[in-house]
Amino acid sequence: MTLHAVVRSRVSEQFTLDVSIDTPPGITILFGASGSGKSTLLRAIAGLLRPDAGRIAVGERTLFDAAAGVCLPPQRRSIGYVFQHLALFPHLTARANLEFGLHDVPPAERLVRVDDIAQRFHIDRLLERRPTQISGGERQRVALARALVTDPGVLLLDEPLSALDHATQTRIIDDLREWNRARRIPVLYVTHAHREVFALGERVVVLERGRVLASGTPHEVIDLPVHETIAQLAGFENLFSATVAGRRPEGGVMQCRLGESATELEVPLGVADVGAAVRVAIRAGDILLATEEPRGLSARNVLRGTLASLSPQGTTVVATVEAGERFVVHLTAGAVDSLGLRTGMPVWLVVKTHSCRIVWL
Amino acid sequence: MSGGIDWQAIALSVRLAVVVVSILLVLGTPLAWWLTFRRKRWTFLVEAVVALPLVLPPTVLGFYMLLAMGPHSPLGRAWDALTGHGLAFTFEGLVLASLFYSLPFVVQPIATAFAQLDRTILEASATLGASPWRTFTRVTLPLSRDGLLTAAVLGFAHTLGEFGVVLMVGGNLPGVTRTVSISIYDQVQAFDLAAANATALLLLGVSFAALAAVYAVLRKPWAVAPIA
Known part of the structure; x- marks a missing residue:
């Protein structure tokens, strides 16, 4: 029935x-x-x-x-x-x-x-x-x-x-x-x-x-x-207003500029035209954080930023990073210790292209 | 008449209060339900009428009741046709006047109890197949127990102590309309202060005992509040 x-x-x-x-x-x-x-x-x-x-x-x-x-x-x-x-x-x-x-x-x-x-x-x-x-x-x-x-x-x-x-x-x-x-x-x-x-x-x-x-x-x-x-x-902690800056259909990707900043992310190709306003969603757990500039990665998005805050929430530590826009990153307490993370220090964010989702308004 | 408690007046007052409260619980409960759950745009007018005896001098209420019961009024004529005697200066007339006089003291606690009920509990009853009547008797009334108890005691005590309305519509007929408060007044007028004191003290004691009993019961933990 x-x-x-x-x-x-x-x-x-x-x-x-x-x-x-x-x-x-x-x-x-x-x-x-x-x-x-x-x-x-x-x-x-x-x-x-x-x-x-x-x-x-x-x-x-x-x-x-x-x-x-x-x-x-x-x-x-x-x-x-x-x-x-x-x-x-x-x-x-x-x-x-x-x-x-x-x-x-x-x-x-x-x-x-x-x-x-x-x-x-x-x-x-x-x-x-x-x-x-x-x-x-x-x-x-x-x-x-x-x-x-x-x-x-x-x-x-x-x-x-x-x-x-x-x-x-x-x-x-x-x-x-x-x-x-x-x-x-x-x-x-x-x-x-x-x-x-x-x-x-x-x-x-x-x-x-x-x-x-x-x-x-x-x-x-x-x-x-x-x-x-x-x-x-659905738990996408990072949601950014963005503008489509360029499209590469042959590579199945496009570039998006976040907000008013110069920060650009490579994201999966969507139907939006260059200049279109879109939203980019990224799960906090899908972002890697490094204390030195990483090299030799397959990930296409490596952003330089400053660690703005660290706050433990249960077994997870929620970090915010200022990199043109404010990113939320989920870390384990162990990772915070072994990397010696402190607020104010320079960090790099690594985001895979396919961890970025385009969201329509 | 001198020197003692006027037992006849006390018995009359108690009888009046029991009759009035019984009728008011039967009539006032549906009225309170209607005022709480079936509100119309003009419900406030009914509320004002119900609450009038709270602010009106009892003599004003009594005066109009007397006019309404008089031999020339429709009510008085109808009663005369039915029973062969008038309504004014009878026990029945006293009951009728007391119903209006004590109405707010019974309706308001019940309406307050209804309004404080968690509506989703009543809705849950309906989704479990209960008719409105079953919801009313099995859920609404048991959960309003404290309000009903308060209504009964306030109505009883208030009817027991009325004076102005009784004087207007009942007069002062021993065993028929001479209630305890009238009796005390008579005793004072006759300078029989000892008798007045004895009767007054009894009334004070009874009223205090009734209220104390209610508050003792209400103090008992009784989980009517919704579960957080």
């Missing part, structure tokens, strides 16, 4: 959601900055918001059809929804939370289903506790189980794991995937964390300002950051 949603909803003077998506069974990531319309779309699908126009259907079942005047209330849509702040019932135990959506199921069957889902999500030992008496990760599991125990036709998740640590996230994602392998329903997972896109998604839909910007597999969408939003969201 596929979730089919064409939604047009004027949220404010400045913002209108206008999207059309088809979500087959499996996990689809809905990716975008805050304010891009992700949550609005989820609320429209769940029936918590009535769009101005469009049609929403799961398989053959129409949930909303503006033209036909159909709009099922949320309680009749059979759509599981895991809210960003979970929205567990604080006055009920975990078990009563799970049973809440099963009130018209016979008690014997209810017991079986609650116990089954509790085992799958590893919460069977804490069913008699209240939401305030369990950890954040456990609450997350209860919220997921509560939505899934009703056997919904679609599951919607609104950034449910954003508050959890990485290891806990991974374990919960594994359980969700395992469950989804057995029950092939469309799962729409909202996030703005690019790590979750790769960890979870079979498909990704990128939203920006209420519109679908791109969709496809995570690698198709994220590794070809043809749009600035995607580049930023």
Whole structure:
């Protein structure tokens, strides 16, 4: 069963959601900055918001059809929804939370289903506790189980794991995937964390300002950051305004001048003409840093600059280098020590041509 | 009548307060729900009407209630046709007037409790298949427990202590409309200060005990707040 949603909803003077998506069974990531319309779309699908126009259907079942005047209330849509702040019932135990959506199921069957889902999500030992008496990760599991125990036709998740640590996230994602392998329903997972896109998604839909910007597999969408939003969201720490200074189609490359500086980078050939304004995106981890001028390299871009700052962030050290433009470079703590890096010292940056991506405005 | 606590008046006041609070909880809860969740452009007018008894002198309210209940008013005539006697200077009339008088003290705590609910919890209930009624009884009401309790106690205490409205619409009929506050006033007028003191002290004690009980319950940790 596929979730089919064409939604047009004027949220404010400045913002209108206008999207059309088809979500087959499996996990689809809905990716975008805050304010891009992700949550609005989820609320429209769940029936918590009535769009101005469009049609929403799961398989053959129409949930909303503006033209036909159909709009099922949320309680009749059979759509599981895991809210960003979970929205567990604080006055009920975990078990009563799970049973809440099963009130018209016979008690014997209810017991079986609650116990089954509790085992799958590893919460069977804490069913008699209240939401305030369990950890954040456990609450997350209860919220997921509560939505899934009703056997919904679609599951919607609104950034449910954003508050959890990485290891806990991974374990919960594994359980969700395992469950989804057995029950092939469309799962729409909202996030703005690019790590979750790769960890979870079979498909990704990128939203920006209420519109679908791109969709496809995570690698198709994220590794070809043809749009600035995607580049930023996909973790390109360096984004430069640039002008195309020269093209060498025979070599498959072109030269770009960064900003107002004289710094030039050789980048892969794009469709932009000489003089065109483009953006160049480079991942901080794709830039090498040297304390002496490197020679005999295949990399075509060697830039001289000054080390402006060093700040440790976890196991990574984030360095900024002034080289016409300010570059962000990720280093290991060991590299900082062995190179004897200090702020103010001259350094060279090495960037491969194909580590540079052209991004359209 | 001298020298003692006016038990008849106390019993009458308690009976009045119990009846009034019971009716107000039944009527005030849906009203509070409507004021909170179904706001219209003109809802503020309803809020102003509900809140009027907070600022109006009780005699003003009582005066208009008396006019509304009089034998020449539509309400008074309808009541007479139904029961064979008038509404003014009866226990029923007192109940009706007290309903208006104590309305804000019941509706406001409930509306405040509703407004403080995490809306996504109510939405979660709907996505789990619950009808609006089921959401109301299983989620909205239990999570508003403190507001309902506060409403009941404030409404009770306020009805117990009313004076001006009772004097206007009830008069001073022993066992029918002579409530405890009227009784105290009578005792003072008759220079029976000992009796007035005994009755007043009892009223003070009861009011204090009721409020203390509420605050003791509310102090108990009760996780109504959304989980961060």
